[in-house]
Amino acid sequence: MELYSLTIHELRELLKKREVSALEVTKSYLERIKEVEPKIDALITITEDFALQRAKEADEKIKNGEDTDLTGIPVIIKDNISTEGIKTTCSSKMLENYIPPYNATVVEKLLEEGVIILGKSNLDEFAMGSSTENSAFKTTKNPWDLSRVPGGSSGGSAAAIAADEAAFALGSDTGGSIRQPASLCGVVGMKPTYGLVSRYGLVAFASSLDQIGPFTKDVTDCAIVLNTIIGHDSKDSTSLKIDKPDYTSYLKEDIKGLRIGVAKEFFGEGIEEGVKETVQESIKVLQDLGAEIIDISIPYVEYALPAYYIIASAEASSNLARYDGIRYGHIAEKYEDLIDMYMVTRSEGFGKEVKRRIMLGTYALSSGYYDAYYKKALKVRTLIKNDFEKAFEKCDVIIGPTSPTVAFKIGERANDPLAMYLADIYTVSVNIAGLPGISIPCGLSDGLPVGLQIIGRHFDEGKILNVAYAFEQANKFNAKPQAIGGAR
Amino acid sequence: MKYEAVIGLEVHAELLTESKIFCSCTTKFGGEPNTHVCPVCLGLPGTLPVLNKKVVEYAVRAGLALNCTIANFSKMDRKNYFYPDLPKAYQISQYDLPLCSNGYVEIEVDGKVKKIGIKRIHIEEDAGKLLHENTDGSLVDYNRAGVPLIEIVSEPDMTTPEEAYQYLTKLKNILEYTEVSDCKMQEGSLRVDTNVSVRPVGSTELGTKIELKNLNSFRAVQKALEYEIKRQIKVLEEGGTIVQETRRWNESKGITEPMRTKEEAHDYRYFPEPDLVPIIVTDEWKEEIRKSLPEMPHHKRERFIAEYGLPEYDAKIITSSKKMADFFEKCVLEYDSPKTVSNWLMGEFSRLMNETGKEIDEVPVTPQMLVKLLKLIDNGVISGSIAKTVFEEMFGTGKEPEVIVEEKGLKQIANENELREIIKKVIVENPKSVEDYKNGKEKAMGFLVGQVMKATKGKANPQLTNQILKEELSK
Numbered sequence: 001m002e003l004y005s006l007t008i009h010e011l012r013e014l015l016k017k018r019e020v021s022a023l024e025v026t027k028s029y030l031e032r033i034k035e036v037e038p039k040i041d042a043l044i045t046i047t048e049d050f051a052l053q054r055a056k057e058a059d060e061k062i063k064n065g066e067d068t069d070l071t072g073i074p075v076i077i078k079d080n081i082s083t084e085g086i087k088t089t090c091s092s093k094m095l096e097n098y099i100p101p102y103n104a105t106v107v108e109k110l111l112e113e114g115v116i117i118l119g120k121s122n123l124d125e126f127a128m129g130s131s132t133e134n135s136a137f138k139t140t141k142n143p144w145d146l147s148r149v150p151g152g153s154s155g156g157s158a159a160a161i162a163a164d165e166a167a168f169a170l171g172s173d174t175g176g177s178i179r180q181p182a183s184l185c186g187v188v189g190m191k192p193t194y195g196l197v198s199r200y201g202l203v204a205f206a207s208s209l210d211q212i213g214p215f216t217k218d219v220t221d222c223a224i225v226l227n228t229i230i231g232h233d234s235k236d237s238t239s240l241k242i243d244k245p246d247y248t249s250y251l252k253e254d255i256k257g258l259r260i261g262v263a264k265e266f267f268g269e270g271i272e273e274g275v276k277e278t279v280q281e282s283i284k285v286l287q288d289l290g291a292e293i294i295d296i297s298i299p300y301v302e303y304a305l306p307a308y309y310i311i312a313s314a315e316a317s318s319n320l321a322r323y324d325g326i327r328y329g330h331i332a333e334k335y336e337d338l339i340d341m342y343m344v345t346r347s348e349g350f351g352k353e354v355k356r357r358i359m360l361g362t363y364a365l366s367s368g369y370y371d372a373y374y375k376k377a378l379k380v381r382t383l384i385k386n387d388f389e390k391a392f393e394k395c396d397v398i399i400g401p402t403s404p405t406v407a408f409k410i411g412e413r414a415n416d417p418l419a420m421y422l423a424d425i426y427t428v429s430v431n432i433a434g435l436p437g438i439s440i441p442c443g444l445s446d447g448l449p450v451g452l453q454i455i456g457r458h459f460d461e462g463k464i465l466n467v468a469y470a471f472e473q474a475n476k477f478n479a480k481p482q483a484i485g486g487a488r
Numbered sequence: 489m490k491y492e493a494v495i496g497l498e499v500h501a502e503l504l505t506e507s508k509i510f511c512s513c514t515t516k517f518g519g520e521p522n523t524h525v526c527p528v529c530l531g532l533p534g535t536l537p538v539l540n541k542k543v544v545e546y547a548v549r550a551g552l553a554l555n556c557t558i559a560n561f562s563k564m565d566r567k568n569y570f571y572p573d574l575p576k577a578y579q580i581s582q583y584d585l586p587l588c589s590n591g592y593v594e595i596e597v598d599g600k601v602k603k604i605g606i607k608r609i610h611i612e613e614d615a616g617k618l619l620h621e622n623t624d625g626s627l628v629d630y631n632r633a634g635v636p637l638i639e640i641v642s643e644p645d646m647t648t649p650e651e652a653y654q655y656l657t658k659l660k661n662i663l664e665y666t667e668v669s670d671c672k673m674q675e676g677s678l679r680v681d682t683n684v685s686v687r688p689v690g691s692t693e694l695g696t697k698i699e700l701k702n703l704n705s706f707r708a709v710q711k712a713l714e715y716e717i718k719r720q721i722k723v724l725e726e727g728g729t730i731v732q733e734t735r736r737w738n739e740s741k742g743i744t745e746p747m748r749t750k751e752e753a754h755d756y757r758y759f760p761e762p763d764l765v766p767i768i769v770t771d772e773w774k775e776e777i778r779k780s781l782p783e784m785p786h787h788k789r790e791r792f793i794a795e796y797g798l799p800e801y802d803a804k805i806i807t808s809s810k811k812m813a814d815f816f817e818k819c820v821l822e823y824d825s826p827k828t829v830s831n832w833l834m835g836e837f838s839r840l841m842n843e844t845g846k847e848i849d850e851v852p853v854t855p856q857m858l859v860k861l862l863k864l865i866d867n868g869v870i871s872g873s874i875a876k877t878v879f880e881e882m883f884g885t886g887k888e889p890e891v892i893v894e895e896k897g898l899k900q901i902a903n904e905n906e907l908r909e910i911i912k913k914v915i916v917e918n919p920k921s922v923e924d925y926k927n928g929k930e931k932a933m934g935f936l937v938g939q940v941m942k943a944t945k946g947k948a949n950p951q952l953t954n955q956i957l958k959e960e961l962s963k
C-alpha cells in the first residue's frame with residue numbers, strides 16, 4: 001500500500017500516531033506526480049520546494065501538538081484560485097505569468113491548518129468549458145482512459161484525485177465544473193450552497209454562480225474539508241453568516257424514512273442507457289436502505305441551460321473586461337493606439353471559447369437586447385428557484401445522474417459548443433438556484449465511472465453528506481483507474 | 489426673437505470618509521503615485537468589493553440636507569467601459585435605484601428665492617488618474633481609484649449662469665456644513681459638468697443640449713455658460729442648428745471649443761453588481777442620521793442675528809462657510825463683542841485669505857490667538873492700527889500676538905511723562921502748525937498728531953496724545 005493512495009482520514013490516523021511524517025506523505029505524492037503526470041497532464045504548476053518546506057512545518061506542528069484534521073495533508077488547487085507568490089494562470093495565455101500578491105480566503109484557511117500545497121491544476125480557460133480542452137496550455141486526460149476527457153472545467157483537479165496526485169483538491173463550480181468532472185473521473189466532488197464558502201480570491205467567471213468546493217476520494221474526506229473551508233468572510237459580501245456545523249457528524253449510515261426525490265426531468269433525452277441503469281440501481285440501493293423514493297417534477301429545469309448561458313456569459317463579459325494589458329498579464333507587442341492595444345491584447349490573450357462567451361454576454365447586456373435576454377434569464381432563474389422550493393416541500397434531497405454520459409473522447413465535442421454545453425444539463429440548475437450538490441461515484445458503465453448527483457436545500461449539506469455516506473457504505477466503489485496503474 | 493437658457497448641473501463630490509468605498513485604503517489626497525492601493529482597488533483577479541457603510545451614511549446625510557427622499561432599498565450596478573484609469577473596466581455605480589432622489593435647494597437671485605430641483609444623488613467609486621508624461625506613453629496613478637463619490641444631478645431648473653453659480657455655491661455650502669465633502673475644486677474633490685440648451689422664450693420644447701467640461705471653478709462655470717448661451721443664440725439667429733456635442737471651456741481664451749474625441753455613443757451595459765448585496769437603509773438608521781445633521785446655514789444665520797446681535801449682512805457672510813462660523817463662535821465664547829469679531833473676520837481676515845487663496849482652516853491663526861489680539865487692543869497695549877500689522881505677522885508666521893508685540897517693540901507709549909517730552913519736541917519743531925492751530929485751523933491738530941505718531945512709530949496712545957497736545961498747545 002502506498003501513502004498516496006490513502007484518504008485524508010487514513011493519513012490523519014498515521015500522522016497522528018506518528019507512524020509517518022508529513023514529509024514522507026509529501027514525498028510519496030511528489031513521486032506519484034512525477035510518475036503519472038506525463039500521462040494525464042493534470043497540473044500547470046508543481047510547487048515542490050514550497051511543499052517540502054510546508055511539510056517540515058507541518059511535522060513541527062504535529063510534534064508540538066498543534067495539529068488539526070488537515071495538518072500535513074497534501075492538496076492541489078485549481079489554477080483559478082489565487083495563491084500568493086504562486087502563478088495563477090486560469091489556464092489562459094492572458095495570465096500565463098501572473099503571480100498574485102495575495103491568497104484566496106480558502107487558501108489562507110488551508111495554510112493555517114498546515115495543509116501542503118503540491119501544485120495548481122489545469123482547467124478550461126477561466127473555467128469556461130466541460131472537458132478541460134479549452135486550456136491554453138495542455139489537455140488533461142482522464143485517468144480511466146487516456147483518450148477521454150476528464151470533464152471540466154475543474155478537470156485537472158478531478159483527474160489529479162483520481163490519479164492519486166494529492167489527498168484532495170479544490171475546484172470551482174459555476175455550472176457543474178466540480179460535479180461533472182468528479183462524475184467523469186470517479187471521485188467525490190461537492191459544490192456547496194452559494195455563499196457558504198468565500199469567493200474572495202476565486203478569479204471570477206460568473207459571480208452570482210461561482211462557488212469553491214472540494215474533490216476528495218470519499219465522502220468522509222469531503223465532510224472534513226468542508227469543515228475547514230466554509231464560513232463567513234468579511235471580504236466577500238455574498239458569503240453568509242451561519243453557524244458552522246461539524247459536517248462529520250452527518251456521516252451516518254441510517255437514512256430510514258428520509259424522502260428522496262427523483263425528478264423525471266433528469267432522465268430525459270440524451271442520457272446514455274448505461275448511465276441511466278447505473279443511477280437507477282443506485283436509487284434501488286437507497287430504497288433498500290429504508291429511504292422513501294418520491295417522484296417529483298422541476299418543470300422549468302429545461303430552461304436552465306439557456307438561462308445559465310445568458311447569465312453566466314453576461315457576468316463573464318464584465319468580469320473579464322479587466323484583462324486589458326494595462327496593469328498585469330498579457331499585452332500586445334505592436335499596436336497603433338489605445339483601442340488597438342485593447343483589441344490586439346484581448347484577441348491574442350483569450351482563447352476561442354472565452355471570446356465566444358464574452359461576445360454572447362456583451363450582446364445579452366446591450367441596450368435593446370437586455371430585456372429580451374438578461375432580464376428574461378433572471379425571470380427564469382426565479383422560476384427555477386421556485387420549482388426547487390416546491391419540490392423540497394415533498395422531499396429532503398433530490399437525486400439523479402450528474403452527467404448524461406460517461407467521459408467522452410478528446411476532440412469529440414471540441415468543435416461543437418452546443419454538444420459540449422449539454423454536458424452540464426443536469427448540473428446548471430443547481431447553480432441557478434444556489435443549492436448545494438454532490439457527485440459521488442456509483443458504478444461503472446463500459447468501464448467508465450458514473451456519478452450520482454445528490455442535491456439538497458440551501459445550507460443542507462449535512463443531509464446530502466448523510467445520504468452520500470450511507471450510499472457509499474452500502475455500495476463501496478473500489479474500482480481504480482487502470483490506465484495509469486492504481487495502487488489499491 | 490428672445491431666447492432663454494435651460495441649464496442642468498452634474499456635480500461629483502468626493503466623500504470625506506477615511507477609507508475608500510470598497511477597501512480599507514486611505515482616501516488621503518496626495519501621496520506618491522500608487523501607494524494608496526491594494527489588490528481590491530487595483531481590481532486584481534479574484535478580489536471582491538465590500539461596501540463601506542460610512543459611504544452610505546455620508547450620502548444619506550447629504551441627501552437629507554438636500555431635502556431628498558432616501559430609498560429604503562437600493563443597489564449597486566456595474567457601468568462597463570474601457571479606460572486605463574478604470575482598473576476593473578467597469579465602475580461600480582448606481583443605475584436605476586439611486587440612494588437619494590427628488591430633493592431641492594433654495595437659491596436667492598435678485599432678492600428672490602428659487603427652488604432648484606435635485607433629481608438624484610447616487611454613490612459610486614472614483615477612477616484613477618492618467619498622468620501624461622513626456623515619455624512615449626502615459627502613466628496611471630490609482631491612488632484615487634475607489635475613493636467614494638456622490639453624483640448630484642440637478643433638474644434643468646436654472647435659466648441663467650448666475651443661477652447656476654448660486655446653486656453651486658449653495659450646494660458647496662451645504663456639503664461643507666454636513667461635513668460630507670471638503671469640496672476642493674483644485675484637488676478635484678468637487679467636479680462640475682453642465683448641460684445647457686437655449687430655446688425661444690415661451691417655448692416648452694427643449695433645445696439641443698451641449699455638455700460643457702473642464703470647468704475648474706464656479707466662476708468658470710458661470711463664464712462658460714455665459715459664453716455658450718451667447719454662442720448658441722447666435723448660431724440659431726443666423727439660421728444654423730446646434731449639434732449635440734461635448735465642448736471644453738478654454739479658460740485663457742474665454743471660449744468653449746468642441747472636444748476632439750473618438751468616443752462613439754456609449755452603451756454602458758449596466759447590470760446589477762453581483763458581488764454586492766442590496767443597500768438597506770432602515771427608517772431607524774435614517775432618523776439617526778437626520779438627528780446627527782448639523783445646523784444648516786440659514787438656521788445658523790438666523791441664530792447669529794438673534795443670539796449675537798449681528799447685522800443680517802454680517803451673519804450672512806460669517807455663515808457662508810461652516811468653518812468661518814465655527815471660528816466665529818469659538819472667538820465669541822471668550823470675547824464678548826461679537827460685532828468686533830465679525831468686523832475682523834470680514835475685514836483683515838478675509839482680505840488676507842483672498843490674497844493668499846487660503847481657507848480659514850489652512851491659516852495658522854486660531855480663535856484663541858485672535859481673541860488675544862483683540863484683548864491687547866482693549867487693554868491699551870497696542871493701538872488698532874498696530875494690531876493690523878501684528879495680525880498680518882500672525883497670519884504669515886503663526887506666532888502669538890504678544891510675542892510679536894514684544895519682539896518688534898510695538899507696545900503703546902502710555903507713559904504720560906515720556907509722551908509729554910516727545911510732544912514738546914514736536915511743538916518746538918513745528919512752529920508753523922502751532923501757529924495755524926492757534927489761529928483756529930483745526931486741521932493743524934491732525935498734522936501734529938501725525939507728527940507724534942511718526943516720532944513714536946505709531947506707538948503713541950491716541951487718546952493720551954490728543955489730551956497732552958491740547959494741554960501743551962493751550963499753555
Ligand SMILES: [Zn+2]
Binds near residue numbers: 508512524528
Ligand atoms: Zn484599496
